[in-house]
Amino acid sequence: MESPCILVCAIDPKTGFCFGCGRTSAEIANWIRYTAEERREIMDCLCGRLEQVERKPRRMTRRRELAQSRGGMPSRAATFDENTGEG
Secondary structure: OOOOOOOOOOEOOOOOEEOOOOOEHHHHHHHHHOOHHHHHHHHHHHHHHHHHOOOOOOOOOHHHHHHHHOOOOOHHHHHOEOOOOEO
16 A cells, blocks of 8 residues: 655644645544545645645754764754754
8 A cells, every 4th residue: 555654753733744744644544544546636735735844953963963974864964053943
């Protein structure tokens, strides 16, 4: 079964969309009940939804820094500036 889940399961309180996949909590809960056509219709909307989700950059922690140095974190995390709050 096709699924947009990327295992980043948290709902943005502003939009009601999952930070990872863009689905609503109701869509996530009912995903296996939908037909293939219904799932495709939802998946066609997800890119637009994800653009609405406000993601704050993660701060650099020692754990993230170590993981990144070992090749386990995206380079975006390394660019976070704690002074400006921008990543």
